[in-house]
Each structure stands twice: as structure tokens, then as C-alpha cells.
Amino acid sequence: MSKSQLLLELNELRRKVMALEESKKYNNLSPAMRALKLAQEKFSQAFHCCPDILTVTTLNEGRYIEANEAFLKITGYTRSEVIGHTARELRLWANLEDRDLVVEQILVTGSIRNFEMQFRNKYNELLTTLLSIDKFEVDGEPFLICVVKDINDRKRMVEQLRLSEERFSKAFNSSPVTMTISTLEEGLLLDVNDSFCRTLGVSKNEVIGLTSAEIDFWVNPAQREEMKQSVLENRSVTEMEVQFRRQSGEVRWGQYSAERININGQICLLSLFTDLTERRQMEIEMSRLDRLNLVGEMAASIAHEIRNPMTTVRGYLQLLKDDLKYINEGVYFDLMIEELDRANAIISEFLSLAKGKSVELKPHSLNAILRNIYPLLQTNARLQDRGINLMLDEIPDIMIDEKEIRQLVFNLVNNGLESIAAGSAVMIRTYKQDNQVVLAIQDDGYGIDQKILENLGTPFFTTKAQGTGLGLTVCYGIAARHNAKIDFETGPDGTTFFVRFPIY
Structure with missing residues (x-):
């Protein structure tokens, strides 16, 4: 056998002898000591493999006795730079007052749980963490075992979520488009924006927590069911033309879109609609x-x-x-x-109605014309057991054709007289509003049926047995020749026609 082989055999024999000696020592230990040694080994393995920061420090000075791999990785320090030093020496505490609070609570209660703090790593970067500490003693000397959970990513996500929610809230509330958040099933309003409140003439406090049915939003409830079914099948509905009702009872037209969203596990709707009434x-x-x-x-x-x-x-x-x-x-x-x-x-x-019919526009007092024809209007009303009331504000003269204005007033007043009950009266008012003189003719009848509204002013459309269907059409023609505009308000308490003349 060569010399080198002999040396190899000798080294192997020496290794086996040492292993036998260690085994003999272990076997000579009592069962309790063996269990303790095994527990120590398991603790050490768990301590160093834990993904959270684990350290053991002295209570009095805060000097590091042990630190796991997670601590070294997150702080950027080596073991030799940490062991035997304090957190103060390493400048780990971003706020030294936090350490004083922690020590004070440890002295009183012996532990602390999920204390949010910031510490500074080797590269002067601030990290947000949750600190938990328990006190223990060895041979009468107090030590601390510390668990530090890095929540920097979680805090960043929370902050990003907060900013996202803040941006959405600002966009939601400042949007000129009417927007709501509601439950799909019941239509319970969870949030509404300012545009919704302006459009419906309500405040947030009046509608939040109520359903769309309770605020009488949908003129045709079947349209909501149609929308709901579309959202269930397609997750959204786009540019659906609907009719909605304001708090005043006024019916308006809108273009409705909605997207299905999930809030705390509940199917909800982010809805938006544009008021198309004017268009x-x-x-x-x-x-x-x-x-x-x-x-x-x-x-x-x-x-x-x-x-x-x-x-x-x-x-x-x-x-x-x-x-x-x-x-x-x-x-x-x-x-x-x-x-x-x-x-x-x-x-x-x-x-x-003849197109291009000539009119002679001259400065006239609308109030004077109304006072002149009032006796004739009143006589006609009394024959029907009805009356005429005048309420004329001070207004400037306007450019009008007296004959045509007489005809316009006769037509509108006659319509009003036919709409009211015996003993009632039609009110004729004039007033100035912005750069317009307004003639308002008001009755207290039952209002105009929704089915009739869109046909008002249509030639030959009438609901009267002896009507020609041209009276209101003539009024629209007269208004057009005077660069005036006719609009109206109607409801269960009556109808008011407004003729708005420009002031030049």
C-alpha cells in the first residue's frame, strides 16, 4: 500500500472514531437533555429560515445577540456588523421616540403587538413595519425576542388604493355627467354625484339609502327591468334611451349607460346618463x-x-x-x-300659416294690448262660467305685430278656458326675465297627458270634437315670426304656456 493510500485510510479512520465519540456522548445524555438539544436545533433552524425579521437583544441596552437571515437581507448589514451592536448604533430607528415607547410598554406589560414603526436600512431607505416583542429571561438577565414584519409593499398598495379611490371620488363627484352607484337587484342608491342632484332637484341626504322606485325615478319601470336583464346577460348596457322623473314631477329624456361592478361581494351598478331633454x-x-x-x-x-x-x-x-x-x-x-x-x-x-307671411313689427306695449282685449276675453270667459285674471308687471316695449299678438293670446286663452272647470279662471301674467319679456298663460286644469305632449303644435292634431288642430300651430307660427319661443310646464295642477319675446 502506498504512502498516500495509507494517509487516506488513516484520515477516514480518524473521522469514524470522532463520529463514534460524538454518538457515545449523545447516547450518554439523558432523554431530557437529548430532547432539549433537538428542540434547540429546531428552533435555530426555524429562527434563521423565517421570512420575517427575528432578533434577540438585551433589554437594558438593546444589544443584538442574534439576528436571522431575513434581518440581514432586509437591512443590508452583515452579521458581523450587527451582532454585539445596538439598533441605536446602527441608526435603525427612524424615530427614537418610538423605541422609548416600546421599552416603556415592555417594562409595564412584558410584550407588545403589531406596533407600526419605521426603520432605516443600511442604505438610508425608510421601511414601514409591524413590530411585536416578548420579554424572556436567561439566568436572571432580561432579553427581548423581536418579530418585525415588513409591510412596506402593503402600505404602498394601500396608499395606491387610497389615491385611486380619491381620484375616482373626485372624478365621480365633479363629473358633469349624472352618475350613481346602486345595487343591481333593488336599485338601492349607495352614492350619487352632484350632477345627479342638480338634474333631479334633490340633495344627497334625500336619496342615499332609497331605491330608484322610492324616488320615482323611472317613468316606465319596465325600462329598469330591461336594463337589469341586459346587465345580467352582457355585464353592461350602453346608450339606452329612457325617461326619468325629477323631484318636481317633470318628465325628462336621458341616455342611460351602466357597468356591473362588485362591492363587498354584492353585484352593483355604476350608472351614468346624459339629460337629452333639450336636444x-x-x-x-x-x-x-x-x-x-x-x-x-x-x-x-x-x-x-x-x-x-x-x-x-x-x-x-x-x-x-x-x-x-x-x-x-x-x-x-x-x-x-x-x-x-x-x-x-x-x-x-x-x-x-302661410310661409313668408308679412308682419309689421313695431314697438308696442304688450301690457297695453292685453288691457285692450281684456274686456273681450272676460266676456267670452263669463259665457262659459269662467274668468280671466291679469297680473301685469312693468315691462319694456317690444317689437311685435299687434294683430298677431291678439290672435296668439286669444288662441292660448281659449285653450286654457277649455281645460278648466266651471268657476275657475285663467291667469295672464307678464314679467321681465333676463333679456326677455315673458307672457305666461296659466290654467289650473288636469295638465296635458304624456301621450299628447310630443304632438303639441302639430298641424291638424286635436283632442277636441270640434277642434281644427291649428290653434296652437298658429301660435307657434306667430312666435317664430317674432323671434319668440314658446315652452310650457304641465302637471296635475295645471299647465302654463310661456311666450318669451326678445328685448332689442
């Missing part, structure tokens, strides 16, 4: 004007051609009626003449 009214007005122009063109073309032969027919009917041979048929002649007169009245209204 829709403009579309209706444009359509009405188109029809008005068409009727006006027809009026100019055929009204005179129709009126001339009718005048001839009426004259001969009058002659025949006076003929003694037809004395017994007088009632029939009266009926025919009456119907011809009614047709002639329709043609007169028809002619007033």
Missing part, C-alpha cells in the same frame, strides 16, 4: 317647424282657391234658405251654412 325638444321643434313650413306652403297655394267657391256656395245657400219654398228645410240650410262658416274659419287659420 330632444330641439329635434321635436325642428320637426314641427318642417311640418309648419309644409303647411304654410300648402296654405299659400290652395287656401284662396278653396275660399272663393265656398263663398259662392254660402251665398246661394242663404238665398235658398230665404226662399219660401224651402221654409221647412231651414234647419238644414242653417246647418250647412254653419259648417261652411266653420270651414272658412279653418281656412283663415290655415292662411295665417
Whole structure:
């Protein structure tokens, strides 16, 4: 056997002898000592493998006796830089007052749990942590075992979430678009923005915690069910045209969109809608004007051609009626003449729609015109057991055609008289608002049915047995020729028509 082989054999033999000696020592230990040694080994392994920071320090000085790998990794220090030194020497405490508070509580209670603190690593970076400490003694000397949990990432996420929620809250509340957050099933309002409050004429406190049904938001509840079904199937609904009701009872048009969101495990809706009422009214007005122009063109073309032969027919009917041979048929002649007169009245209204009809605009006092025709209006009202009331504010003169304004007032007042009960009265008011003079004609009838509203002003549309369907159409035509605008408010307590004249 060579010398090198002999040396290898000798070293192996020496290793085995040492292992036998260690085994002999371990076997000679009592069971209690063996269990203690095993527990120490397990503790040491768990101590150094723990992902959270673990340290053992003296209580009196805070000198590090032991620190695990997580401590070294997170702080950036080596073991030799830590063991035997204090946290104060390493400048770990971002706020020394925190250490004083911790020591004070340890002395009183012997422990501390989840104390949020900041410490500084080797590279002067601040880390946010949760500190837990327990006191223990060895041979009468107090020590501390400390557990430090790094919550820097969690704090960052919480801060990012807070900022995100803050940005959403600002966008939600300052958005000019009406927005709500509600439950899908019941429509319970969890939050609404300022635009919602302005649009509906409510305050947040009045609606938060109520359902859309309780605030009577949906004019047609079936539309909400349709929306709900769409959200369940498609997670969202986009640009759905709906009707909604303001707190005052006014019905308006809107474009509704909603997205399904989850809040604490509950299916909710982030809803937004745009009030399209003005745009829709403009579309209706444009359509009405188109029809008005068409009727006006027809009026100019055929009204005179129709009126001339009718005048001839009426004259001969009058002659025949006076003929003694037809004395017994007088009632029939009266009926025919009456119907011809009614047709002639329709043609007169028809002619007033003629496109390009000339008007003579002059400075006039609207109040003076109303006072002049008041006796005639009052006489007509009394014949129907009704009345007329005037409430005229001081207003400037405006550019108007007196004849046309008389006709406009007669038509609107007659509509009001037909809408009220016996013993009631129509109120005629004038006042100045911004750069306009406003003529308001108000009745206390039952309001205008929703189905009729969109057809108001349409030529030949009427709900009256003997109506021509041209009275309000004529009013719109007169207003257009005066650069005025007609709008109205209607509800269960009555209807008010407003004619708004510009002040030049």
C-alpha cells in the first residue's frame, strides 16, 4: 500500500472514531437533555429560515445577540456588523421616540403587538413595519425576542388604493355627467354625484339609502327591468334611451349607460346618463317647424282657391234658405251654412300659416294690448262660467305685430278656458326675465297627458270634437315670426304656456 493510500485510510479512520465519540456522548445524555438539544436545533433552524425579521437583544441596552437571515437581507448589514451592536448604533430607528415607547410598554406589560414603526436600512431607505416583542429571561438577565414584519409593499398598495379611490371620488363627484352607484337587484342608491342632484332637484341626504322606485325615478319601470336583464346577460348596457322623473314631477329624456361592478361581494351598478331633454325638444321643434313650413306652403297655394267657391256656395245657400219654398228645410240650410262658416274659419287659420307671411313689427306695449282685449276675453270667459285674471308687471316695449299678438293670446286663452272647470279662471301674467319679456298663460286644469305632449303644435292634431288642430300651430307660427319661443310646464295642477319675446 502506498504512502498516500495509507494517509487516506488513516484520515477516514480518524473521522469514524470522532463520529463514534460524538454518538457515545449523545447516547450518554439523558432523554431530557437529548430532547432539549433537538428542540434547540429546531428552533435555530426555524429562527434563521423565517421570512420575517427575528432578533434577540438585551433589554437594558438593546444589544443584538442574534439576528436571522431575513434581518440581514432586509437591512443590508452583515452579521458581523450587527451582532454585539445596538439598533441605536446602527441608526435603525427612524424615530427614537418610538423605541422609548416600546421599552416603556415592555417594562409595564412584558410584550407588545403589531406596533407600526419605521426603520432605516443600511442604505438610508425608510421601511414601514409591524413590530411585536416578548420579554424572556436567561439566568436572571432580561432579553427581548423581536418579530418585525415588513409591510412596506402593503402600505404602498394601500396608499395606491387610497389615491385611486380619491381620484375616482373626485372624478365621480365633479363629473358633469349624472352618475350613481346602486345595487343591481333593488336599485338601492349607495352614492350619487352632484350632477345627479342638480338634474333631479334633490340633495344627497334625500336619496342615499332609497331605491330608484322610492324616488320615482323611472317613468316606465319596465325600462329598469330591461336594463337589469341586459346587465345580467352582457355585464353592461350602453346608450339606452329612457325617461326619468325629477323631484318636481317633470318628465325628462336621458341616455342611460351602466357597468356591473362588485362591492363587498354584492353585484352593483355604476350608472351614468346624459339629460337629452333639450336636444330632444330641439329635434321635436325642428320637426314641427318642417311640418309648419309644409303647411304654410300648402296654405299659400290652395287656401284662396278653396275660399272663393265656398263663398259662392254660402251665398246661394242663404238665398235658398230665404226662399219660401224651402221654409221647412231651414234647419238644414242653417246647418250647412254653419259648417261652411266653420270651414272658412279653418281656412283663415290655415292662411295665417302661410310661409313668408308679412308682419309689421313695431314697438308696442304688450301690457297695453292685453288691457285692450281684456274686456273681450272676460266676456267670452263669463259665457262659459269662467274668468280671466291679469297680473301685469312693468315691462319694456317690444317689437311685435299687434294683430298677431291678439290672435296668439286669444288662441292660448281659449285653450286654457277649455281645460278648466266651471268657476275657475285663467291667469295672464307678464314679467321681465333676463333679456326677455315673458307672457305666461296659466290654467289650473288636469295638465296635458304624456301621450299628447310630443304632438303639441302639430298641424291638424286635436283632442277636441270640434277642434281644427291649428290653434296652437298658429301660435307657434306667430312666435317664430317674432323671434319668440314658446315652452310650457304641465302637471296635475295645471299647465302654463310661456311666450318669451326678445328685448332689442
